[in-house]
Amino acid sequence: MKPKTTLILLGVFAILLATTLLFESRSKARKETKEKSEKLIDLQSADIEKITLKNESGTITFKRGDKSEWSMIEPLEAQADSYEVNRLAEDFSNLKFERVVEAEGGDPAKYEIPHKELTLWSKGQTEPVRLLIGMENPLDNTLFAKRDDDKRIVLLASYLKHNLEKKPFDFRQKDIFRFESEDVGSIKLKAKDIAWEARKRDADWFLEAPVKALAKKSRIEDVLRALSNIRAKEFVSEEKREPEIAQFGLREPEYSIALSLPAKNQEVVFSLHKQDEIVYATSSVSPKIVSAESQVLTDIEKKVEDLREKAVVVFNSWEAHKVRVKKGDFTLELSKDKDGKWLFDDAEKKEADRSRVETFIRKVESLEAMEFIDQPAELSAYGLDRPQAEVTVWTKDGEKDREFQILVGQEDPEKKQVTVRNPQLEYLFRVDAAFLSDFPKEAKDWKPAPPEGKKETP
Numbered sequence: 001m002k003p004k005t006t007l008i009l010l011g012v013f014a015i016l017l018a019t020t021l022l023f024e025s026r027s028k029a030r031k032e033t034k035e036k037s038e039k040l041i042d043l044q045s046a047d048i049e050k051i052t053l054k055n056e057s058g059t060i061t062f063k064r065g066d067k068s069e070w071s072m073i074e075p076l077e078a079q080a081d082s083y084e085v086n087r088l089a090e091d092f093s094n095l096k097f098e099r100v101v102e103a104e105g106g107d108p109a110k111y112e113i114p115h116k117e118l119t120l121w122s123k124g125q126t127e128p129v130r131l132l133i134g135m136e137n138p139l140d141n142t143l144f145a146k147r148d149d150d151k152r153i154v155l156l157a158s159y160l161k162h163n164l165e166k167k168p169f170d171f172r173q174k175d176i177f178r179f180e181s182e183d184v185g186s187i188k189l190k191a192k193d194i195a196w197e198a199r200k201r202d203a204d205w206f207l208e209a210p211v212k213a214l215a216k217k218s219r220i221e222d223v224l225r226a227l228s229n230i231r232a233k234e235f236v237s238e239e240k241r242e243p244e245i246a247q248f249g250l251r252e253p254e255y256s257i258a259l260s261l262p263a264k265n266q267e268v269v270f271s272l273h274k275q276d277e278i279v280y281a282t283s284s285v286s287p288k289i290v291s292a293e294s295q296v297l298t299d300i301e302k303k304v305e306d307l308r309e310k311a312v313v314v315f316n317s318w319e320a321h322k323v324r325v326k327k328g329d330f331t332l333e334l335s336k337d338k339d340g341k342w343l344f345d346d347a348e349k350k351e352a353d354r355s356r357v358e359t360f361i362r363k364v365e366s367l368e369a370m371e372f373i374d375q376p377a378e379l380s381a382y383g384l385d386r387p388q389a390e391v392t393v394w395t396k397d398g399e400k401d402r403e404f405q406i407l408v409g410q411e412d413p414e415k416k417q418v419t420v421r422n423p424q425l426e427y428l429f430r431v432d433a434a435f436l437s438d439f440p441k442e443a444k445d446w447k448p449a450p451p452e453g454k455k456e457t458p
Contacts, residue, residue, distance in 0.1 A: 040147055040154060041095040041129055042120045048089040050121035050128075054114075057167040062088075072171060079173040088163050088171075092118055092131065094107065096155035097353060098142055101223060104151035111135055111144035116164050133164060174232040176290060177283040179266055181224040185262040189223070189300065191255045196304050204314075207307060211374055214309040219302060226299030227257060227270055230281055232290035240287050242328050248280040249273035249290055257300065273295065300388070310368040312422050313404040314431050315395050317358065317365040322394035325360075344443065353448045356440075363438050364391055364406065370417055373428040382419040382428060383410030389439060411436065 052074075057371035062085050063419045070080040101111075108114070111176060113134035121128045133156070134144035141158040186199040186208075195206040198215050205215040237244040245251050255272040269284040281292045324333040333345040334352050342352040379385045389408040394401060409419040411433050418433040440446050 003026065017442050025179075027112065038096050039094070039095050040145070040150070040156075041092060041120070041131065043093040043120065043125075043129065045086070045089040045093040047123040048120055049123055051085065051088060052117075052119040053088070053164070053166075054117040055164060055166075057432070060166075061169060063170070072168065075168055078238075080171050080314075081173045083172050084166070089120070091160055091163055093120060093122075095131070097145075097156055100152050100154050100194070101144065102153040106153045106417070108132065108134065108146060113144060113146055113153070114298040118164065130182070136161070142434050143186050159407055169235070172232070174290070175228070176230055176232070176281055176288065177228075177270070177285045179228055179259070179261065179268070181221050181228065181310060183263055184224055184259050186260045187220065188258040189256075189302075191301055194301065194303055196307065198307070201446045207304065211304060211308075213374070213427060214314070215307050216309040217314075219307045223257075223300050223302055224259075227259070230270070230290075230292050230296055232288075233293065234291045235288055236280065236291055237289040238287070240282055240289055240310055244289055249275045250280060250282055250289065251454070255297065255300065272300075282286050308372075310363075312367045312369065312420055312431065313364065315365060315393065315402065316397075318393040319394050319397055320358075320361050321396050323357065325389075325394045325440060326391075327441075330442065332440055332443055334446070344388055344446075351448065352446045356446050360438055360440070360446075364393060364404075365434065367420070367431055367432060367435060369429040373419070373429040373430065376428045379409075379421070382421075384419065384421050384428070387421075389436070408436070 015293075035224075042089060049064050050062065052059060054060075058075055061071065062070050062071055062080055063073050066236075068082070070078045070082045070085040072078045081132065081434075111134040114132035115135060116133040118131045118133065119128050120131075130148035132146050132148060136143060136158075137155060141161070142155040143158065143161060143164075144153060145156050146153045154317075179423050184200070186197070188197045196210060198205050198220055199208050203217075205217050205220040207213045207215045220316045236248065250271045250273050253263070253271040253273040257270040257272075259268050260266075260272070261268065267284075270281065272279060272281045272292070274280075274294065277294070279294045279297060280289055281291045281296075282289045321336045322334070324331065326332075334342045334357060335345055336342050340354075342357045344352055353369055374381065384407055387407040388411075390405060392403060392405045394403050396402075405423055407421040407423065409421065409428075411418040412430075413433075415435045417430045420429050420431055422429070
């Protein structure tokens with residue numbers, strides 16, 4: 001191609017590119033102008049520092065704190081539910097209208113404006129933005145509204161009505177103490193006919209009284225979740241003074257639950273009392289007394305037998321990567337390779353029957369107490385000084401390896417039970433003796449079945 005032709009083509013390309021960019025720029029500018037013209041309020045919700053809402057319930061004012069949490073300062077001083085107030089800020093700080101009803105000169109009173117008012121103070125603005133809201137449009141439930149400094153009367157989306165009609169209670173922070181379950185180090189519960197204590201060790205929960213035993217982690221977490229989810233149905237007392245404490249039965253409450261939060265070096269006591277079918281609640285760190293849903297009592301009223309872990313060992317069978325079975329003089333050890341195959345740990349490293357191995361591991365996982373022996377005598381009394389069998393399972397959760405072991409003692413033929421021991425616990429278990437029949441008697445029990453028509457080699 002000749003140099004002159006190349007230059008001409010480059011020039012044409014440059015003109016086309018410039019034209020395209022100019023068109024896109026103008027198109028984008030027109031779009032932004034159009035979007036801006038459809039906005040009644042154009043602020044950033046994160047910059048809103050103060051909000052006042054006037055509706056049928058009166059005047060409600062919120063102020064944002066240093067940590068971006070909201071407080072209610074009118075009609076009373078209280079902690080606000082930041083989620084609810086943020087929704088209000090987000091809905092109205094960047095507010096589009098549906099359409100213009102009257103461009104100018106319209107009579108606001110004709111549309112019952114102002115029936116409600118919303119005022120937003122934004123960072124860096126000398127004057128607040130004041131929105132006046134009128135009646136509902138009977139055709140589609142949109143809202144007539146105007147901005148105080150704008151002549152236009154417009155229609156707003158109907159979904160905005162919900163937030164505008166809320167009362168002070170709807171915007172208040174309703175929990176009596178907010179905490180995360182994983183932050184709790186111990187719990188002590190006293191109720192009418194129940195008293196127990198539990199403490200966390202690493203990731204597990206252990207009962208400390210009236211019995212020392214492994215607790216079912218999910219049940220303890222259910223109690224903690226119920227406490228953290230207590231919400232006020234009503235604030236019956238803003239200042240918790242002695243007369244109010246006595247009036248609502250909280251001087252000697254039916255339910256008292258003490259939680260320790262080691263990371264915060266804090267102890268919190270929840271007090272709950274049911275009186276005239278109403279549950280009253282407070283905490284040691286709250287000045288208020290509230291009424292709460294009665295379901296919370298059902299959720300926390302757990303007896304020790306409900307909380308106690310019945311599984312002999314607690315692990316996830318799918319995380320197992322190694323198992324060893326010993327019974328008498330017979331020992332069988334297998335490991336899982338990177339492809340998920342189970343291999344015998346011997347010189348030949350032959351593959352085992354995956355289904356048989358994993359079925360046995362699941363049997364170990366699901367082994368539960370029929371009875372507990374909480375204060376056992378000497379191990380020899382249960383045949384556990386020289387166990388007739390033992391099972392050890394190794395699991396891997398991420399990079400963490402854990403070992404779980406069961407020692408099998410004497411069998412009671414009449415009860416059809418066998419005594420077993422988890423060496424990590426101080427007490428013993430009596431379990432269904434049928435478990436013994438699941439043990440392999442020789443290596444071939446866990447070898448893959450030979451192809452049809454072929455004899456199994458020893």
